[in-house]
Amino acid sequence: MSTLAPKSDFPLLSREVHGKSLTYLDSAASAQKPEQVLRAMDDAYRTYYANVHRGVYTIAEEATQAFEAARRSVARFIHAERTSEVVFTQGTTASMNLLSYSWGSANLRDGDVVVISQMEHHANVVPWQMACERTGAELAWIPITSDGHLDLSGLESLLQRAKVISVTAVSNVLGTINDLAPLVTAAHDRNIPIFVDAAQSAPHQAIDVQALGADAIAFSAHKLLGPTGIGVLWARQSLLEAIPPFLGGGEMISDVRFDGFDAAPVPHKFGAGTPPIVEAVGLRAAIDYLSALGMDAVADHEHRLAAYAMDRLQSELGERIKIFGPSNPSERCGVISFELEAVHPHDVSQVLDEHGVCVRAGHHCAKPLMRILDVPATARASFYVYNEESDIDRLVAALDAAHRFFV
Ligand SMILES: Cc1ncc(COP(=O)(O)O)c(C=O)c1O
Structure with missing residues:
Protein backbone atom coordinates (compact mmCIF):
# COMPACT_ATOMS: atom_id res chain seq x y z
CA MET A 1 0.00 0.00 0.00
CA SER A 2 1.26 3.45 -0.79
CA THR A 3 0.05 6.91 0.07
CA LEU A 4 -3.03 8.21 -1.69
CA ALA A 5 -1.46 11.65 -2.10
CA PRO A 6 2.26 11.96 -2.87
CA LYS A 7 4.21 12.90 0.25
CA SER A 8 6.23 15.21 -2.00
CA ASP A 9 3.15 17.47 -2.30
CA PHE A 10 3.52 18.25 1.42
CA PRO A 11 6.73 20.22 2.04
CA LEU A 12 6.64 19.78 5.80
CA LEU A 13 6.70 16.00 5.53
CA SER A 14 10.23 16.11 4.12
CA ARG A 15 11.73 17.55 7.30
CA GLU A 16 13.51 15.65 10.05
CA VAL A 17 13.20 15.81 13.84
CA HIS A 18 15.87 14.44 16.17
CA GLY A 19 17.73 13.24 13.08
CA LYS A 20 14.81 11.03 12.01
CA SER A 21 12.48 11.51 9.10
CA LEU A 22 9.12 12.83 10.21
CA THR A 23 6.17 10.47 10.58
CA TYR A 24 3.11 12.65 11.00
CA LEU A 25 0.26 10.80 12.70
CA ASP A 26 -1.73 13.69 14.16
CA SER A 27 -3.99 14.72 11.31
CA ALA A 28 -7.11 14.49 13.47
CA ALA A 29 -5.70 17.49 15.34
CA SER A 30 -4.67 19.30 12.18
CA ALA A 31 -3.64 18.20 8.70
CA GLN A 32 -0.49 19.18 6.80
CA LYS A 33 -0.84 21.44 3.77
CA PRO A 34 -0.05 20.58 0.16
CA GLU A 35 1.93 22.90 -2.14
CA GLN A 36 -1.30 23.60 -4.02
CA VAL A 37 -2.85 25.23 -0.93
CA LEU A 293 -8.18 12.40 -5.10
CA GLY A 294 -11.89 11.55 -4.71
CA MET A 295 -13.51 11.50 -1.28
CA ASP A 296 -14.49 7.84 -1.63
CA ALA A 297 -10.85 6.99 -2.31
CA VAL A 298 -9.86 9.05 0.75
CA ALA A 299 -12.30 7.09 2.92
CA ASP A 300 -11.12 3.74 1.49
CA HIS A 301 -7.49 4.65 2.05
CA GLU A 302 -8.15 5.49 5.70
CA HIS A 303 -10.16 2.31 6.28
CA ARG A 304 -7.27 0.26 4.90
CA LEU A 305 -4.74 2.12 7.06
CA ALA A 306 -6.93 1.75 10.17
CA ALA A 307 -7.32 -2.00 9.54
CA TYR A 308 -3.58 -2.40 8.95
CA ALA A 309 -2.73 -0.37 12.06
CA MET A 310 -5.12 -2.28 14.33
CA ASP A 311 -3.79 -5.56 13.05
CA ARG A 312 -0.12 -4.59 13.44
CA LEU A 313 -0.60 -2.95 16.85
CA GLN A 314 -2.44 -5.96 18.22
CA SER A 315 -0.15 -8.59 16.72
CA GLU A 316 3.13 -6.83 17.66
CA LEU A 317 2.16 -5.39 21.03
CA GLY A 318 -0.49 -7.90 22.15
CA GLU A 319 -1.46 -7.47 25.79
CA ARG A 320 0.78 -4.43 26.08
CA ILE A 321 -1.69 -2.21 24.22
CA LYS A 322 -5.36 -1.40 24.72
CA ILE A 323 -7.16 0.14 21.76
CA PHE A 324 -10.32 2.13 22.42
CA GLY A 325 -13.33 2.22 20.13
CA PRO A 326 -14.89 -0.18 17.64
CA SER A 327 -13.02 -3.46 17.20
CA ASN A 328 -14.20 -3.67 13.59
CA PRO A 329 -11.96 -1.32 11.56
CA SER A 330 -14.68 -0.80 8.96
CA GLU A 331 -16.72 1.00 11.63
CA ARG A 332 -14.05 3.62 12.23
CA CYS A 333 -12.08 6.20 10.33
CA GLY A 334 -8.32 6.66 10.57
CA VAL A 335 -8.19 7.51 14.28
CA ILE A 336 -6.79 5.08 16.85
CA SER A 337 -6.66 5.96 20.54
CA PHE A 338 -4.76 3.61 22.78
CA GLU A 339 -3.14 3.03 26.13
CA LEU A 340 0.30 1.45 26.32
CA GLU A 341 0.60 -0.75 29.40
CA ALA A 342 2.14 1.08 32.36
CA VAL A 343 3.26 4.10 30.31
CA HIS A 344 1.54 7.47 30.59
CA PRO A 345 0.26 8.75 27.21
CA HIS A 346 2.41 11.89 27.50
CA ASP A 347 5.51 9.72 27.97
CA VAL A 348 4.44 7.64 24.96
CA SER A 349 4.14 10.77 22.85
CA GLN A 350 7.47 12.12 24.06
CA VAL A 351 9.39 8.91 23.36
CA LEU A 352 7.72 8.56 19.97
CA ASP A 353 8.88 12.08 19.17
CA GLU A 354 12.47 10.89 19.65
CA HIS A 355 11.73 8.47 16.80
CA GLY A 356 10.28 11.25 14.66
CA VAL A 357 6.74 9.95 15.18
CA CYS A 358 4.10 12.60 15.99
CA VAL A 359 1.08 11.33 17.93
CA ARG A 360 -1.26 13.20 20.20
CA ALA A 361 -1.54 12.58 23.94
CA GLY A 362 -4.16 13.99 26.25
CA HIS A 363 -7.90 14.17 26.74
CA HIS A 364 -8.45 15.27 23.11
CA CYS A 365 -10.95 17.90 24.28
CA ALA A 366 -13.33 15.10 25.20
CA LYS A 367 -13.20 15.02 29.00
CA PRO A 368 -16.71 13.57 29.47
CA LEU A 369 -15.66 10.65 27.25
CA MET A 370 -12.39 10.21 29.21
CA ARG A 371 -14.55 9.89 32.34
CA ILE A 372 -16.61 7.15 30.68
CA LEU A 373 -13.45 5.35 29.49
CA ASP A 374 -12.08 5.84 33.02
CA VAL A 375 -8.73 7.17 31.83
CA PRO A 376 -7.22 10.63 32.32
CA ALA A 377 -5.82 10.64 28.80
CA THR A 378 -4.99 8.44 25.82
CA ALA A 379 -2.40 8.47 23.08
CA ARG A 380 -3.89 8.88 19.60
CA ALA A 381 -2.53 8.14 16.14
CA SER A 382 -4.49 9.46 13.18
CA PHE A 383 -3.96 8.99 9.47
CA TYR A 384 -4.63 10.94 6.32
CA VAL A 385 -4.05 10.91 2.60
CA TYR A 386 -0.25 11.25 2.89
CA ASN A 387 0.19 8.30 5.26
CA GLU A 388 1.10 4.77 4.27
CA GLU A 389 1.88 1.37 5.77
CA SER A 390 5.49 2.27 6.50
CA ASP A 391 4.33 5.13 8.77
CA ILE A 392 2.38 2.60 10.81
CA ASP A 393 5.37 0.24 10.88
CA ARG A 394 7.42 3.09 12.35
CA LEU A 395 4.69 3.76 14.92
CA VAL A 396 4.64 0.11 15.98
CA ALA A 397 8.44 -0.09 16.24
CA ALA A 398 8.58 3.14 18.26
CA LEU A 399 5.83 1.94 20.62
CA ASP A 400 7.68 -1.31 21.15
CA ALA A 401 10.83 0.67 21.98
CA ALA A 402 8.89 2.99 24.30
CA HIS A 403 7.42 0.05 26.19
CA ARG A 404 10.82 -1.60 26.56
CA PHE A 405 12.27 1.71 27.79
CA PHE A 406 9.68 2.22 30.53
CA VAL A 407 8.72 -1.30 31.59
C1 LIG B 1 -14.99 16.22 16.62
C2 LIG B 1 -14.40 17.60 16.74
N1 LIG B 1 -15.21 18.64 16.89
C3 LIG B 1 -14.75 19.89 16.99
C4 LIG B 1 -13.40 20.16 16.94
C5 LIG B 1 -12.94 21.57 17.06
O1 LIG B 1 -12.37 22.02 15.88
P1 LIG B 1 -11.66 23.44 15.81
O2 LIG B 1 -10.64 23.43 16.91
O3 LIG B 1 -11.06 23.47 14.45
O4 LIG B 1 -12.71 24.46 16.03
C6 LIG B 1 -12.51 19.11 16.77
C7 LIG B 1 -11.06 19.36 16.76
O5 LIG B 1 -10.26 18.54 17.11
C8 LIG B 1 -13.02 17.79 16.67
O6 LIG B 1 -12.21 16.75 16.52
Whole structure:
Protein backbone atom coordinates (compact mmCIF):
# COMPACT_ATOMS: atom_id res chain seq x y z
CA MET A 1 0.00 0.00 0.00
CA SER A 2 1.26 3.45 -0.79
CA THR A 3 0.05 6.91 0.07
CA LEU A 4 -3.03 8.21 -1.69
CA ALA A 5 -1.46 11.65 -2.10
CA PRO A 6 2.26 11.96 -2.87
CA LYS A 7 4.21 12.90 0.25
CA SER A 8 6.23 15.21 -2.00
CA ASP A 9 3.15 17.47 -2.30
CA PHE A 10 3.52 18.25 1.42
CA PRO A 11 6.73 20.22 2.04
CA LEU A 12 6.64 19.78 5.80
CA LEU A 13 6.70 16.00 5.53
CA SER A 14 10.23 16.11 4.12
CA ARG A 15 11.73 17.55 7.30
CA GLU A 16 13.51 15.65 10.05
CA VAL A 17 13.20 15.81 13.84
CA HIS A 18 15.87 14.44 16.17
CA GLY A 19 17.73 13.24 13.08
CA LYS A 20 14.81 11.03 12.01
CA SER A 21 12.48 11.51 9.10
CA LEU A 22 9.12 12.83 10.21
CA THR A 23 6.17 10.47 10.58
CA TYR A 24 3.11 12.65 11.00
CA LEU A 25 0.26 10.80 12.70
CA ASP A 26 -1.73 13.69 14.16
CA SER A 27 -3.99 14.72 11.31
CA ALA A 28 -7.11 14.49 13.47
CA ALA A 29 -5.70 17.49 15.34
CA SER A 30 -4.67 19.30 12.18
CA ALA A 31 -3.64 18.20 8.70
CA GLN A 32 -0.49 19.18 6.80
CA LYS A 33 -0.84 21.44 3.77
CA PRO A 34 -0.05 20.58 0.16
CA GLU A 35 1.93 22.90 -2.14
CA GLN A 36 -1.30 23.60 -4.02
CA VAL A 37 -2.85 25.23 -0.93
CA LEU A 38 0.32 27.11 0.00
CA ARG A 39 0.70 28.41 -3.56
CA ALA A 40 -2.93 29.49 -3.90
CA MET A 41 -2.67 31.51 -0.68
CA ASP A 42 0.70 32.97 -1.60
CA ASP A 43 -0.65 33.95 -5.00
CA ALA A 44 -3.67 35.65 -3.43
CA TYR A 45 -1.49 37.76 -1.15
CA ARG A 46 0.94 38.58 -3.95
CA THR A 47 -1.43 39.36 -6.80
CA TYR A 48 -5.01 40.23 -5.84
CA TYR A 49 -5.20 40.79 -2.10
CA ALA A 50 -7.69 43.43 -0.91
CA ASN A 51 -10.69 43.50 1.39
CA VAL A 52 -13.85 41.90 0.00
CA HIS A 53 -17.38 43.15 -0.68
CA ARG A 54 -16.26 46.78 -0.34
CA GLY A 55 -14.01 48.11 -3.06
CA VAL A 56 -15.02 48.74 -6.64
CA TYR A 57 -11.45 48.68 -7.90
CA THR A 58 -10.07 45.73 -9.83
CA ILE A 59 -8.15 43.82 -7.17
CA ALA A 60 -10.98 44.24 -4.62
CA GLU A 61 -13.35 42.74 -7.16
CA GLU A 62 -10.93 39.91 -7.87
CA ALA A 63 -10.57 39.21 -4.14
CA THR A 64 -14.37 39.25 -3.72
CA GLN A 65 -14.77 36.87 -6.65
CA ALA A 66 -12.18 34.49 -5.21
CA PHE A 67 -13.84 34.62 -1.78
CA GLU A 68 -17.31 33.93 -3.18
CA ALA A 69 -15.91 31.22 -5.48
CA ALA A 70 -14.66 29.51 -2.33
CA ARG A 71 -18.17 29.60 -0.91
CA ARG A 72 -19.51 27.99 -4.11
CA SER A 73 -16.78 25.38 -3.94
CA VAL A 74 -17.74 24.46 -0.36
CA ALA A 75 -21.41 24.28 -1.38
CA ARG A 76 -20.53 21.81 -4.17
CA PHE A 77 -18.23 19.80 -1.87
CA ILE A 78 -21.05 19.14 0.62
CA HIS A 79 -23.85 19.11 -1.99
CA ALA A 80 -25.67 22.07 -0.48
CA GLU A 81 -28.83 23.08 -2.27
CA ARG A 82 -27.86 26.77 -2.14
CA THR A 83 -24.53 28.59 -1.88
CA SER A 84 -26.17 31.06 0.54
CA GLU A 85 -26.45 28.22 3.07
CA VAL A 86 -22.65 28.25 3.50
CA VAL A 87 -21.46 30.53 6.30
CA PHE A 88 -17.75 31.05 6.80
CA THR A 89 -16.69 30.99 10.43
CA GLN A 90 -13.38 30.59 12.22
CA GLY A 91 -13.81 26.84 12.51
CA THR A 92 -15.98 24.11 13.98
CA THR A 93 -15.86 25.63 17.45
CA ALA A 94 -17.01 29.01 16.16
CA SER A 95 -19.76 27.35 14.10
CA MET A 96 -21.09 25.47 17.14
CA ASN A 97 -20.98 28.67 19.21
CA LEU A 98 -22.91 30.50 16.51
CA LEU A 99 -25.55 27.76 16.39
CA SER A 100 -25.92 27.31 20.13
CA TYR A 101 -26.09 31.08 20.71
CA SER A 102 -28.28 32.20 17.83
CA TRP A 103 -30.49 29.13 17.50
CA GLY A 104 -30.43 28.61 21.27
CA SER A 105 -31.52 32.14 22.16
CA ALA A 106 -34.41 31.97 19.69
CA ASN A 107 -35.59 28.49 20.67
CA LEU A 108 -34.45 27.27 24.09
CA ARG A 109 -36.52 27.90 27.21
CA ASP A 110 -36.49 26.81 30.83
CA GLY A 111 -36.96 23.02 31.09
CA ASP A 112 -36.11 22.27 27.44
CA VAL A 113 -33.57 19.55 26.73
CA VAL A 114 -30.55 19.61 24.42
CA VAL A 115 -29.49 16.08 23.46
CA ILE A 116 -25.80 15.49 22.81
CA SER A 117 -23.66 12.36 23.23
CA GLN A 118 -20.98 11.20 25.62
CA MET A 119 -18.43 11.12 22.78
CA GLU A 120 -18.63 14.82 21.89
CA HIS A 121 -15.64 17.11 21.53
CA HIS A 122 -15.86 20.06 23.95
CA ALA A 123 -16.79 22.21 20.94
CA ASN A 124 -20.16 20.45 20.93
CA VAL A 125 -20.49 20.38 24.71
CA VAL A 126 -19.43 23.67 26.27
CA PRO A 127 -21.36 26.02 23.91
CA TRP A 128 -24.51 24.03 24.77
CA GLN A 129 -23.69 24.16 28.48
CA MET A 130 -23.40 27.93 28.10
CA ALA A 131 -26.71 28.05 26.20
CA CYS A 132 -28.31 26.00 28.99
CA GLU A 133 -26.98 28.43 31.59
CA ARG A 134 -28.48 31.34 29.65
CA THR A 135 -31.87 29.77 29.01
CA GLY A 136 -32.55 27.26 31.79
CA ALA A 137 -32.46 24.32 29.37
CA GLU A 138 -30.72 21.06 30.34
CA LEU A 139 -28.36 18.67 28.63
CA ALA A 140 -29.18 14.99 28.11
CA TRP A 141 -26.39 12.65 27.03
CA ILE A 142 -26.69 9.72 24.62
CA PRO A 143 -24.54 7.01 26.24
CA ILE A 144 -22.01 4.89 24.41
CA THR A 145 -21.68 1.11 24.21
CA SER A 146 -18.59 -0.77 25.37
CA ASP A 147 -17.57 -1.05 21.72
CA GLY A 148 -17.61 2.75 21.28
CA HIS A 149 -20.90 3.23 19.44
CA LEU A 150 -23.83 5.48 20.29
CA ASP A 151 -26.24 3.54 22.46
CA LEU A 152 -29.65 4.52 21.12
CA SER A 153 -31.61 2.02 23.23
CA GLY A 154 -32.92 4.74 25.57
CA LEU A 155 -33.41 7.39 22.90
CA GLU A 156 -37.19 7.63 23.29
CA SER A 157 -36.96 8.77 26.90
CA LEU A 158 -33.96 11.05 26.23
CA LEU A 159 -35.97 12.85 23.58
CA GLN A 160 -39.03 13.49 25.69
CA ARG A 161 -38.45 17.20 26.29
CA ALA A 162 -35.80 17.56 23.60
CA LYS A 163 -35.66 20.73 21.52
CA VAL A 164 -32.57 19.79 19.50
CA ILE A 165 -30.07 16.98 18.92
CA SER A 166 -26.43 17.91 18.33
CA VAL A 167 -23.99 15.05 17.71
CA THR A 168 -20.68 14.27 16.13
CA ALA A 169 -20.53 12.33 12.87
CA VAL A 170 -17.17 10.77 13.77
CA SER A 171 -15.55 10.58 17.20
CA ASN A 172 -12.16 12.29 17.39
CA VAL A 173 -11.14 9.83 20.12
CA LEU A 174 -12.73 6.49 19.26
CA GLY A 175 -12.75 6.95 15.50
CA THR A 176 -16.35 5.66 15.47
CA ILE A 177 -18.31 6.57 12.37
CA ASN A 178 -21.76 7.19 13.79
CA ASP A 179 -24.85 6.05 11.97
CA LEU A 180 -26.78 9.31 12.06
CA ALA A 181 -29.84 8.10 10.14
CA PRO A 182 -31.86 6.94 13.18
CA LEU A 183 -31.14 10.23 14.95
CA VAL A 184 -32.13 12.30 11.91
CA THR A 185 -35.38 10.34 11.66
CA ALA A 186 -36.07 10.63 15.40
CA ALA A 187 -35.43 14.39 15.34
CA HIS A 188 -37.64 15.03 12.37
CA ASP A 189 -40.40 12.79 13.70
CA ARG A 190 -40.51 15.19 16.64
CA ASN A 191 -40.15 18.31 14.51
CA ILE A 192 -36.88 19.29 16.15
CA PRO A 193 -33.61 20.06 14.35
CA ILE A 194 -30.46 17.95 14.38
CA PHE A 195 -27.02 19.54 14.14
CA VAL A 196 -23.89 17.59 13.22
CA ASP A 197 -20.29 18.21 14.23
CA ALA A 198 -18.56 17.16 11.02
CA ALA A 199 -15.04 18.20 12.07
CA GLN A 200 -13.79 14.62 11.77
CA SER A 201 -16.01 13.51 8.90
CA ALA A 202 -15.85 16.28 6.28
CA PRO A 203 -12.08 15.74 5.79
CA HIS A 204 -12.39 11.98 5.51
CA GLN A 205 -15.56 10.96 3.70
CA ALA A 206 -17.92 12.36 1.10
CA ILE A 207 -20.62 14.57 2.58
CA ASP A 208 -23.99 15.17 1.02
CA VAL A 209 -25.97 17.41 3.33
CA GLN A 210 -29.17 16.83 1.39
CA ALA A 211 -28.88 13.04 1.72
CA LEU A 212 -27.76 13.33 5.35
CA GLY A 213 -30.95 15.21 6.21
CA ALA A 214 -29.43 17.15 9.13
CA ASP A 215 -30.33 20.81 9.65
CA ALA A 216 -26.79 22.12 10.15
CA ILE A 217 -23.23 20.83 10.01
CA ALA A 218 -19.93 22.34 11.11
CA PHE A 219 -16.34 21.68 10.09
CA SER A 220 -12.87 23.27 10.01
CA ALA A 221 -10.62 23.85 7.00
CA HIS A 222 -7.39 23.07 8.83
CA LYS A 223 -8.33 19.41 9.27
CA LEU A 224 -8.94 18.99 5.53
CA LEU A 225 -5.58 20.18 4.22
CA GLY A 226 -6.63 23.83 4.36
CA PRO A 227 -5.48 26.75 6.52
CA THR A 228 -6.34 27.57 10.12
CA GLY A 229 -8.71 30.44 10.86
CA ILE A 230 -11.58 29.37 8.62
CA GLY A 231 -14.38 26.88 8.95
CA VAL A 232 -17.86 26.28 7.73
CA LEU A 233 -21.32 26.33 9.13
CA TRP A 234 -23.81 24.92 6.68
CA ALA A 235 -27.45 25.19 7.67
CA ARG A 236 -30.76 25.09 5.87
CA GLN A 237 -31.63 28.50 4.47
CA SER A 238 -34.88 28.60 6.47
CA LEU A 239 -32.99 27.96 9.72
CA LEU A 240 -30.38 30.65 8.98
CA GLU A 241 -33.14 33.11 8.15
CA ALA A 242 -35.11 32.35 11.31
CA ILE A 243 -32.33 32.86 13.86
CA PRO A 244 -30.77 36.16 14.99
CA PRO A 245 -27.24 37.23 13.99
CA PHE A 246 -24.39 36.09 16.23
CA LEU A 247 -21.74 38.81 15.93
CA GLY A 248 -22.67 42.37 15.03
CA GLY A 249 -20.59 44.86 13.08
CA GLY A 250 -19.63 45.73 9.54
CA GLU A 251 -20.70 43.56 6.60
CA MET A 252 -23.63 41.87 8.37
CA ILE A 253 -26.17 44.69 7.96
CA SER A 254 -28.34 46.04 5.20
CA ASP A 255 -29.05 49.24 7.14
CA VAL A 256 -28.00 50.89 10.39
CA ARG A 257 -30.02 53.73 11.90
CA PHE A 258 -29.93 55.62 15.19
CA ASP A 259 -32.69 53.37 16.48
CA GLY A 260 -31.45 50.00 15.28
CA PHE A 261 -30.26 47.93 12.34
CA ASP A 262 -31.51 45.54 9.68
CA ALA A 263 -29.47 42.40 9.16
CA ALA A 264 -28.16 41.56 5.70
CA PRO A 265 -29.62 38.54 3.91
CA VAL A 266 -27.98 35.18 4.63
CA PRO A 267 -25.18 34.24 4.56
CA HIS A 268 -23.84 37.80 5.06
CA LYS A 269 -25.97 38.22 8.19
CA PHE A 270 -23.45 35.88 9.84
CA GLY A 271 -20.36 37.48 8.30
CA ALA A 272 -19.61 40.38 10.64
CA GLY A 273 -16.22 42.01 10.14
CA THR A 274 -13.46 41.29 7.66
CA PRO A 275 -13.67 37.59 6.83
CA PRO A 276 -10.76 35.15 6.42
CA ILE A 277 -10.25 36.07 2.76
CA VAL A 278 -7.02 34.33 1.86
CA GLU A 279 -7.97 31.42 4.08
CA ALA A 280 -11.08 30.95 1.94
CA VAL A 281 -8.82 30.77 -1.12
CA GLY A 282 -6.75 28.13 0.69
CA LEU A 283 -9.86 26.18 1.66
CA ARG A 284 -10.96 26.14 -1.96
CA ALA A 285 -7.55 24.83 -3.05
CA ALA A 286 -7.77 22.12 -0.37
CA ILE A 287 -11.21 21.10 -1.58
CA ASP A 288 -9.91 20.97 -5.17
CA TYR A 289 -7.02 18.80 -4.01
CA LEU A 290 -9.23 16.37 -2.09
CA SER A 291 -11.83 16.28 -4.86
CA ALA A 292 -9.13 15.32 -7.36
CA LEU A 293 -8.18 12.40 -5.10
CA GLY A 294 -11.89 11.55 -4.71
CA MET A 295 -13.51 11.50 -1.28
CA ASP A 296 -14.49 7.84 -1.63
CA ALA A 297 -10.85 6.99 -2.31
CA VAL A 298 -9.86 9.05 0.75
CA ALA A 299 -12.30 7.09 2.92
CA ASP A 300 -11.12 3.74 1.49
CA HIS A 301 -7.49 4.65 2.05
CA GLU A 302 -8.15 5.49 5.70
CA HIS A 303 -10.16 2.31 6.28
CA ARG A 304 -7.27 0.26 4.90
CA LEU A 305 -4.74 2.12 7.06
CA ALA A 306 -6.93 1.75 10.17
CA ALA A 307 -7.32 -2.00 9.54
CA TYR A 308 -3.58 -2.40 8.95
CA ALA A 309 -2.73 -0.37 12.06
CA MET A 310 -5.12 -2.28 14.33
CA ASP A 311 -3.79 -5.56 13.05
CA ARG A 312 -0.12 -4.59 13.44
CA LEU A 313 -0.60 -2.95 16.85
CA GLN A 314 -2.44 -5.96 18.22
CA SER A 315 -0.15 -8.59 16.72
CA GLU A 316 3.13 -6.83 17.66
CA LEU A 317 2.16 -5.39 21.03
CA GLY A 318 -0.49 -7.90 22.15
CA GLU A 319 -1.46 -7.47 25.79
CA ARG A 320 0.78 -4.43 26.08
CA ILE A 321 -1.69 -2.21 24.22
CA LYS A 322 -5.36 -1.40 24.72
CA ILE A 323 -7.16 0.14 21.76
CA PHE A 324 -10.32 2.13 22.42
CA GLY A 325 -13.33 2.22 20.13
CA PRO A 326 -14.89 -0.18 17.64
CA SER A 327 -13.02 -3.46 17.20
CA ASN A 328 -14.20 -3.67 13.59
CA PRO A 329 -11.96 -1.32 11.56
CA SER A 330 -14.68 -0.80 8.96
CA GLU A 331 -16.72 1.00 11.63
CA ARG A 332 -14.05 3.62 12.23
CA CYS A 333 -12.08 6.20 10.33
CA GLY A 334 -8.32 6.66 10.57
CA VAL A 335 -8.19 7.51 14.28
CA ILE A 336 -6.79 5.08 16.85
CA SER A 337 -6.66 5.96 20.54
CA PHE A 338 -4.76 3.61 22.78
CA GLU A 339 -3.14 3.03 26.13
CA LEU A 340 0.30 1.45 26.32
CA GLU A 341 0.60 -0.75 29.40
CA ALA A 342 2.14 1.08 32.36
CA VAL A 343 3.26 4.10 30.31
CA HIS A 344 1.54 7.47 30.59
CA PRO A 345 0.26 8.75 27.21
CA HIS A 346 2.41 11.89 27.50
CA ASP A 347 5.51 9.72 27.97
CA VAL A 348 4.44 7.64 24.96
CA SER A 349 4.14 10.77 22.85
CA GLN A 350 7.47 12.12 24.06
CA VAL A 351 9.39 8.91 23.36
CA LEU A 352 7.72 8.56 19.97
CA ASP A 353 8.88 12.08 19.17
CA GLU A 354 12.47 10.89 19.65
CA HIS A 355 11.73 8.47 16.80
CA GLY A 356 10.28 11.25 14.66
CA VAL A 357 6.74 9.95 15.18
CA CYS A 358 4.10 12.60 15.99
CA VAL A 359 1.08 11.33 17.93
CA ARG A 360 -1.26 13.20 20.20
CA ALA A 361 -1.54 12.58 23.94
CA GLY A 362 -4.16 13.99 26.25
CA HIS A 363 -7.90 14.17 26.74
CA HIS A 364 -8.45 15.27 23.11
CA CYS A 365 -10.95 17.90 24.28
CA ALA A 366 -13.33 15.10 25.20
CA LYS A 367 -13.20 15.02 29.00
CA PRO A 368 -16.71 13.57 29.47
CA LEU A 369 -15.66 10.65 27.25
CA MET A 370 -12.39 10.21 29.21
CA ARG A 371 -14.55 9.89 32.34
CA ILE A 372 -16.61 7.15 30.68
CA LEU A 373 -13.45 5.35 29.49
CA ASP A 374 -12.08 5.84 33.02
CA VAL A 375 -8.73 7.17 31.83
CA PRO A 376 -7.22 10.63 32.32
CA ALA A 377 -5.82 10.64 28.80
CA THR A 378 -4.99 8.44 25.82
CA ALA A 379 -2.40 8.47 23.08
CA ARG A 380 -3.89 8.88 19.60
CA ALA A 381 -2.53 8.14 16.14
CA SER A 382 -4.49 9.46 13.18
CA PHE A 383 -3.96 8.99 9.47
CA TYR A 384 -4.63 10.94 6.32
CA VAL A 385 -4.05 10.91 2.60
CA TYR A 386 -0.25 11.25 2.89
CA ASN A 387 0.19 8.30 5.26
CA GLU A 388 1.10 4.77 4.27
CA GLU A 389 1.88 1.37 5.77
CA SER A 390 5.49 2.27 6.50
CA ASP A 391 4.33 5.13 8.77
CA ILE A 392 2.38 2.60 10.81
CA ASP A 393 5.37 0.24 10.88
CA ARG A 394 7.42 3.09 12.35
CA LEU A 395 4.69 3.76 14.92
CA VAL A 396 4.64 0.11 15.98
CA ALA A 397 8.44 -0.09 16.24
CA ALA A 398 8.58 3.14 18.26
CA LEU A 399 5.83 1.94 20.62
CA ASP A 400 7.68 -1.31 21.15
CA ALA A 401 10.83 0.67 21.98
CA ALA A 402 8.89 2.99 24.30
CA HIS A 403 7.42 0.05 26.19
CA ARG A 404 10.82 -1.60 26.56
CA PHE A 405 12.27 1.71 27.79
CA PHE A 406 9.68 2.22 30.53
CA VAL A 407 8.72 -1.30 31.59
C1 LIG B 1 -14.99 16.22 16.62
C2 LIG B 1 -14.40 17.60 16.74
N1 LIG B 1 -15.21 18.64 16.89
C3 LIG B 1 -14.75 19.89 16.99
C4 LIG B 1 -13.40 20.16 16.94
C5 LIG B 1 -12.94 21.57 17.06
O1 LIG B 1 -12.37 22.02 15.88
P1 LIG B 1 -11.66 23.44 15.81
O2 LIG B 1 -10.64 23.43 16.91
O3 LIG B 1 -11.06 23.47 14.45
O4 LIG B 1 -12.71 24.46 16.03
C6 LIG B 1 -12.51 19.11 16.77
C7 LIG B 1 -11.06 19.36 16.76
O5 LIG B 1 -10.26 18.54 17.11
C8 LIG B 1 -13.02 17.79 16.67
O6 LIG B 1 -12.21 16.75 16.52
